[in-house]
Amino acid sequence: MSNPGVPAKLPGLLGDELSAWVVALAALVAGCLLSAVLATATHAYHKQQLRQRFELLASERYSRIAERFEEQEQRLDGLRRFFSYSSEITPREFDGYARPLLHRTQAYSWAPRVEAAQREAFEQRASAWLGQPYQIRDRDAQGAWHRAPARDYYYPVLFTQAASRQGQPYGLDLRGQALREATLARALSPGSMAVSAPLDMLSVEPAYTRGLLIVAPVFADTAVADAPPSGYVMALLSLRQLIAESLPTVADDNLVVRILDLSGADGHEVLFDSGNPPAPMDLASNHLLHLADHHYQLDIRASQNFLAANRSSAVTVVSVLGVLLSLMLAALLYSLFNQRQRALGLVARRTAQLRVSEQSLRETHNQLRSVLDAATQVAIIATSLRGVIGTFNAGAERMLGYSADEALGRLTLEDLVQPEELHRRGHALSQRYGREVGAGQAMFAETVQEGAGEPADWTLVRKDGSHLLANMLVTAVLDEQGLWVGYLAICIDVTERRRVHEALAARDRLLEKLSDEVPGGIYQYRLDADGHSCFPYASRGLHDIYEVDLALLHQDAAAVFERIHPDDLERVRRSVRYSAEQLTPWREEYRVCLPRAGLRWVRGEATPELGDHGCTLWHGYLTDITDLKRVEEELRTLSVTDALTGIHNRRYFQERLRGELDRAQRDGLDLAVIMLDIDHFKRINDQFGHAVGDHVLRSLCQRIGHRLRRTDVFCRLGGEEFMVLCPGSNAGQARVLAMELWQGVRSVPVEGVGRVTASFGVAGWRPGEGADALLLRADAGVYTAKQAGRDRVEGEVP
Template sequence: MPLQAVRPKILGFISEQASAWLVALVVLLAGFALTAVVAWAAADLYQQQVRQRFQLLVNERYSRLQERFDDQEQRLNSLRRFFVNSDDVSREEFDGFAQPLLLRARAYSWAPRVYREQRGQFEKAVSAQRGTPFVICELNSTGELAPAPERDEYVPVLYSQTQSLLGAPLGFDLLAQPLRRSVLERAQNTGKLAVSQPMQLVGVEPDYATGVLLVAPVSHLPTSDQSQNEPYGYVMAVISMRQLVADGLPKPDRDNLVMQIVDTSDVQKRVLFESGNAVASSDLVGARRLTLGDHVYALTLRPSQVFDQANHSSLSTILTMGGLLSLLLSALLYVLVSQRQRALKLVEQRTAQLRLREQELRGAHGQLRSVLNAATQVAIIATDLRGVINTFNAGAEQMLGFKAEQVVGTHTLESLHLASELEARSASLSVALGKRIPASQAMLVESPDNLHQAREWTLVREDRSQLTVNMLATVLLDDHGLWIGHLAIYLDITEQKRAYEALAARDRLLKKLSAHVPGGIFQFTLEPQDNWKFIYASDGMRDIYEIETGVLQQDAKKVFERIHPLDAERVRASIRLSALQLSHWREEYRVLLPQRGLRWIRGEATPEELPGGGTLWHGYVSDISDLKRVEEELRALSITDSLTGIHNRRYFQDRLKAEMVRLNRTSGALSVIMLDIDHFKRINDQHGHAVGDGVLQELCKRISQRLRRTDVFCRLGGEEFMVLCPHTDGAQAYSLAMELWASLRSVPMEPVGIVTASFGVASWRVDEGIDGLLLRADSAVYVAKQAGRDRVEAQSVC
């Protein structure tokens, strides 16, 4: 009888298959009902939480804004007390006190009261104090500042400390406009802080122009017989509602609230501030009262779309998850009930698959044999546990010259290897592993430092010739994981070894050639990802940068760490430019070496574009420090007098030209002092030229000690000298010449005694050239000599 005919019935009339569907349906309906109840409760809880979160945000925002309003009152009161407690406040004192107060306020200002009869004197006094014309002004019909007409009283802005880039409207009369006049009158009448109606602020960027004016009257301290003095001026805070309210709050795309501020005393109910973010579709609203001075502002807060997105309802998630859970539970019950039927079907399918797999394995065994024989370039040899060969493919026959019939079942793997090589390998393995390894197993045992890697061996062919191969050996396991033999795979590497030997010979030749080249030879690549790399570096690179070549090839950035910081960016930029234009690279730069210190390097390289992107350079670097040192020495010799060690005529002419260019561009002062040793020919004739040279050297020493660092002392030739004095007028140069004259004649020189000189001083005149300046200095020296020598003569006035 079939198995399906004896399946049991549930309740005697419902089949097993029908009962599975029925249970699944009941569970699904019960799950849906429970999900609806949970979703209703969650929705109610969500509404309560949203209201609580909104109220917390409203209270926090209100507290923050009221603190800011109170802070502005406190700052303005502190500024008023500063004026009350001071007899006279200068502009610098006002700026020093008001600067730190500029937090969320556009400006702080001081405006004194000026009466009609005081206006002229007041404007003159302020103009003299400021150094610029000062006029009491007001806005004309075109919105520009113009002189104010005659009135009984003015309240002009005298001092102002502002954050605005447009500057302060100094001199602006606050009584010229009704809104500002109204707030001043209220402050004067009450003696307390007063706030203006919403207005457009003057001297403020358009984005911050909407705001209010917070005013505090300033009066002298009352005497014993007075209760309160009439205010003599006002301190004001120019407050932009946008800056006061929005500064420091979340950006519109992140703000949870939409704010609106309206002045309750404003008949037009104009909006002082309104958030730029979108309002959420919600009935939640919060209303608060903000006070500033004598005004009350209505603050209205509504949730924004950001708040709506951050507090989205989980109702859809609960319904979705509840429905899915109910569906999964009903499906699970259905699966459990119908498991027996599916299990029986699965057994039948598995049985059919096993029979099919058995047939496939039989075919695969034949295919494997064909694959082994098809691998003619690789020798594949398998052995049993005793080492006797039981598989010998066609590649092994072709490689070793044996036929499979000759070796299978008769030869071991040991018989194919060179005996001396096996014994040497056996001895090294025994020492490494601490136990004796027989020679017959040496090719199958792996050393601890060379696991699962191919090893080079020597095989003996049938004709007794030797063959070098790479061998990879592994164990063979049966279906139960038991060890049944070994598998060895051999690859002929004769041609590979020849290629390696040729490459090694080429590398040795390249190394010898590069060792005799001064400097270093390199190959350098720059990949698209800004990856710098040396693919070749000769030994000379180690001497240039004091970095091992192996380290250079691993990290090319080590070279740039050696380059002088002032040259590094220039070298990088030139390399990138060479890569961009594929142009020849050539640079001279400095390196800071740990042992040799500062050295000069010259590098040249030729770029080529790589197929996969990037650039490859072939080039060399060399040390040119000695060449640079010679260049510096030659340059020093070209501008130095060899006898005295001071600058020569050539250097003086170059410096004088440079100074004249500076004067023509920026103006300023410049003077020269020319001196000629008196009776120097007599010194040479009486004492010899060696003594004369000593006199020249001693004179240069004495004068150099008296000169400033900015002065330039030069020898024009023979016994004539010149001192170039930048930024020095005629009087200063004459004073310096007198000091030089006194220092020269104060102490005698051995063996000639007192040596004197005639000095001539000339200072630069506007539109005068080099020749004219030098001619006047030379003329002054001539005048000194004609007047008896040993004196200082100033420039001619004509």
């Protein structure tokens, strides 16, 4: 025992003379410095969050603007195909097609190619069409109109459909202005488009006068190679109207948006500026926008409204709390060091009390012996340095069958262990330490080398010669001076535990074999209260499902969620949370993206239960259902497709009609249908055979499909009856489309059959009307057309 008369001293610099004021001041300075570091880190984290939020908003705004540019190209391309597939377009047909396209567009126009020799005849025909005087003319720099001078050919505006009610520039020759002619010159090949430099548009609202002209060439079906375009379809765009519509107002917008034309000779021209003030911080994003054959720069910056909506007081709170805590710590240290002298006096008094307790410890030693004898389930054996037994408690007597008198001073610890096992372990230790370790030293060698032993299983020999398996820990026994005086062995009978362990191991091996034969993977999934999740058990089939190391899943399940398809990830997370909250079975089908197998479908089922510490445990299985999903998709496609013609069948038409009727009723939109029936189709089958009749059906479907818009739905009801569903079109617009389809069917003969005609009926949806009533009126139109001699289009029947 150490000398109790020496008072305890604080080591190092913390001596008795250390001033409490110095310690308190040092703590205050250190606390303030730490608060400053925390405040700086909080400020940096806040700036990082602001940048992430800005990048998300800027990316969304760029995607929306790019989508609107692409939409304008698609609409102009549709207008070009409308002219390409038609032999002649009337003003009424042009208006009927172009009017629905005017959303976010100032105007659509058509300018045909007119040779110099055709000028007078063209002006007369155009005057008759438009019902007003028409001539090919130019507009000078002062805005005055005059007749265009003689040129080899012209591209005058013939048709136009504009959002503005002001007078339209009919007859304006696009070659009369260098800017417009240069734009035409860049669009001379089929399928090409060109966009002009920024220009002042004619006959539009004053707020939208500055804009762009997009042109697309139209070529005749019979045009020879290198022939010039037969005309141009055009669209006038105001970027202020195109970009600002449906976006937040200037007062509410978190972004400052500018679009610049980088190709101007006088520098970069700003085509659009949202006008709201930018925030005084470095948050900016630049993108390139593509329109026809031109690129524009999109600059996005954070606005002052964005900065106001994302203010944070965390830096101030951290700074104030840090200073307050530093003051409290300094005060505490000052108080502690003030009390140090009183504590030293208290230590002296306690030392005197410890001397009294020393006598009590000697008495306790005798009680300890009684406790050793009371430990009847544990064998406690103490030996000398030579291994001779000096202590043999009642638990050792009970476990080994020897009495204390038979063991004390007569037996060694080596006598109680199976000899073969001692030799085997002695040989292993000799190889480990590189020196000879005898059998008698095998039990003590690790204690000598490491200073403390580790529990190990040994086979002990009882007095009657029987064996038992015991877990034995051998440690060194030291005296008061720290000298090694012997060993202490503590033995616990683990025979029954070993038998249970072997049974459990056999069960685990059986479980592994069974799980390997089950298709898919069997697993146990754990979700803790703090959100951490893992797979305590996962069969080898789970590696095939996710292609993830199973050892990694035992620690963290994040790798599994990284494999789930982004479109399905949030749904799967919600279903897991719902199952945990309600303790209902979890069932899901979702896609996974694997490094080797690619995209696969997985089905999972599991049953939850509450675990320890607020966690939830699921027991379930996962299986690959990719082949089943593929079969389901093929069956779905076959169920809505007409096998002969390749277009949609009656079932698909009925599903789409119900959906479009609901949308029209809900949003107040137009809807119309066109029904057609091939004339004398039975006669074609009887005269040429059913194979030729099938060819006629396929040829008609191909011809009609080329003339429909992408939004129209073309279906075969059965036999020679077909139906066209026209969302967004009224009865008048549907009739114009029906006339085009009727002309396209009758104008081109079918090979081997000749001319084939059809009877058309048109019906527009009326508010409150059901599907049966709408189809009945369309069918009545077809019936009227057939009664009137076939090969015609009948409008809506009252």
